[in-house]
Amino acid sequence: MALPLVVVVLALLCFRVFLPFLDEILWSIVGTILFLPVKRWYLARNPGQENRAALVALAAMSLTLLLPMGLLLAVAIDQVAALYQGLASGRFNPASALESAVAHLPDSVRGLLARAGLGDFEAIQSRVVAGLGRGMPAFANQALAFGGGVLNVLLSLIVILYLGFFFLRDGEKLVRRMAALAPIDAGYQAVIDATFVTVVRATVKGGIFVALAQGAVGGAVLALLGIESWLLLGLVMAVAALLPAVGTGLVWLPVALYLLATGQVIQAVILVLCGLFVIGMVDNILRPILIGSETKMPDFIVLLSTLGGVEAFGFDGLLVGPLVAALAQAVFTRLLDRPEAAAPPAP
Template identity: 45%
Template sequence: MNNPTLENKVFLALLLLVSIAFCWVLFPFYGAVFWAVILAILFAPLQRRLARRFRGKPNLAALLTLLATLLIAVLPMAIITTLLVQEGAALYQRIESGELDIGAYLVQFRDMLPQSIQSQLQRVGLGDLQDVREQLSGYALQGSQFLATKAFSFGQGTFEFLIVFAVMLYLLFFLIRDGRQLVAKMREAIPLEDEQKRRLFSKFTRVVRATVKGNVVVAITQGALGGLIFWFLGIPSVLLWGVVMAFLSLLPAVGAGLIWTPVAIYYFVSGDFWHGLILTLYGICVIGLVDNVLRPILVGKDTKMPDYVVLISTLGGLALFGLNGFVIGPLIAALFMSSWGLFIDREPEEALE
């Protein structure tokens, strides 16, 4: 005897089971799949323009879009990563050989402070900086050692990296070419009303573009501007500090000021007034204003999240997903807020029925 309710439950359980199994199979390549989806969404407008120009040639339009993606997004990041690893290896050698002593700069900075401030440091137990000096030197050595290790381990993991990179490119090509058909099939499979599905997918696309452009592009811009002023002032390891400022720019409560502010203070205390003034004005008027000028343009009002949500989601994503978490964390938070926004907008309509 047929039982439609039981059949539906069994079918849904089977559907859930095979979906979990499929995600489990893809998990070793989740980074490749994730970035393929993100890049396909970001470069979808370019693909549509090329598809209109080369009508009847979808493979050619997809291939040209893929080449543009490599030149604009992938190749610059690969070059910067390679240079960063090399600079980290050189920095590790300088610290290990004793040529660069981070703790000595801290002691020198303390000695430059006025006597009244040094007395206050003595009262709160910060007069003896030996422990702090050892900790800072240890952190600097660990950080540079991590980058140096990456330089040696990259050769060992080259084959694995090439496989993941090839999977991403292969998947990205088909997502670019067949993305609209895949989205249409996904919309048919979701058991929601057509208007809700349209709003949900539209919101998802806008959130992805806004999150990546609003966070990553602003961070890259601030890091590049910070590295530029460090190069102008003759500060060593410009690329390393620029990348650190770019990552810190992803955290609204911290920002790139955590790097350039202590350097400006050091200039002022050491008597180099003009360098300190230049760095301070540049940090406030140029680096600081990038977030206020670019982010509203790239993100927009409808997808902007509170700073505390960005901070928590970024740190949580970093802890769970590693480096990819800088994008995954804010993206999940943005989609969470957007989905609940759609649900709240839907409630009044149901109450009136």
């Protein structure tokens, strides 16, 4: 009786110790599942080189993680630099841009703005600049907080990649040991393992395909609206679509604001409507179809489990939600398919 209690207490303590790193552990496991074929491919050609095979797979994982983030960062820096140069050279005057945008509004709306004291844009710009000057300490604090957030993301990536090396090298042996200790029938273990791998691969593949589709649709919309950098912005939109906390709005919303500020009101409205109801709906339509086709789950279960997972677990819910639903479906299906469950009741 004492030994089971000790095991339970140790398990709970281990869970508490590793709780701050659950996100990193989860996504490191996901990366291991996705890039384990790379390790096996290398080992098939270089038998016995476990460490080198794990490093090769880890290098592939690192490039997959860092290249999209680098693209987003480079575009963000380029856009900020372009905005600064435009302001410094006088090519872009926010007051005149707003005045041009308001000139396209109906007379009744312009009258309301004038009565509200929002007709003198030069004065508004002066007040905004003065307010920004007074708010510089708060802005500095926010900038420091943002820098701390970026540092946390980088540290998380380092932990994910660090764990990834050991999971790639020793993960299969670790899984076999845990399976030997788990008080679960071997048949159920096989079902759980297969379902876990299938859902992880389907979720990641589906997410990548959806992101590419959103980038393609977004780029097409921008091209039709006459935006010169539509191809680059479409690529950035595809990368941003991989990040639910960011999403495609990171791209199309600033473009819509720019169109509005330069007096292209109709194009701005069209872009906002397309961003909300066309680009945004691509995810809700395609993701359930793509994931459901591989996991054999109904589309509505995939959609609800994804939305519920995001609500409950945040970014991790994109994977955890469908994973919980798929595991429940697989286990319950096996329970119902047992001979004793399928046999009719005795008379």
